[in-house]
Amino acid sequence: MKKAFRIKKNEEFQSIFKNGKSFANRQLVIYYVKKIDQEHFRIGLSVGKKIGNAVTRNRIKRFLRQAFQDLGDTIQDHYDIVIIARNPTKDMGYEEIKKSLTHLLYKEKLLNK
Template sequence: MLRRQYRLKSSAQIRDVRHTGQSWRSPMLVLVKRSNDLPTSRFAFSVSRRIGNAVVRNRIKRWLREAIRSRLSTIHSGWDVLVIARSAIRGAQHPQIDRAVADLLRSAHLQSGSLGASQSSEENETRSPLSCERSHGLQANA
């Protein structure tokens, strides 16, 4: 469980992040971030009923919380973050969800230098969405 200081508590806070934040997408997750003026980052998780029954939804939320909790020391402070599960998360196991969270945190520039436990630096270089965008941009200019 995330400590209280790391949680977005009210539906109004979550709604504000969703409507005014920047978003990043992966097949399994959407990450929405908005800056705050606090010394910590705060998180909320949303798993729709379309994903599955209560047991499935709660398991996914536990895995998402754990993926964030295990990386708190490397996550930049001063952000409100909403993590939304997409339908592709159905059937995914904990390591896959953990990797998806790590990839989104890096894509959104929320994680500092230290990599998450699930990837080496070589894997990070080959899978980084930013490097794909850069190489795609170079091809378009050539």
């Protein structure tokens, strides 16, 4: 995932949490805010220490990044999206995480038709 597609700064995360909309399922929480001046979507990932050790957290982040890369063409532009992983994700494989992420994006109408 290119740097232009990432959210890294804490101020940006806090702004999305404060001003954005949220939706959740059992495995993931999504926060998103529309940014008209952006040409493409950006993502931020958050996997807390309660989920597991560094190896587990990095695996979940890797799966989420790959899922976003696979879904890249179908995600609407002009959005900042933050994904927070919940505890059940530690036992999930790539396909399950991608399915859960797709479900969230579809429910919130962030996927192109």
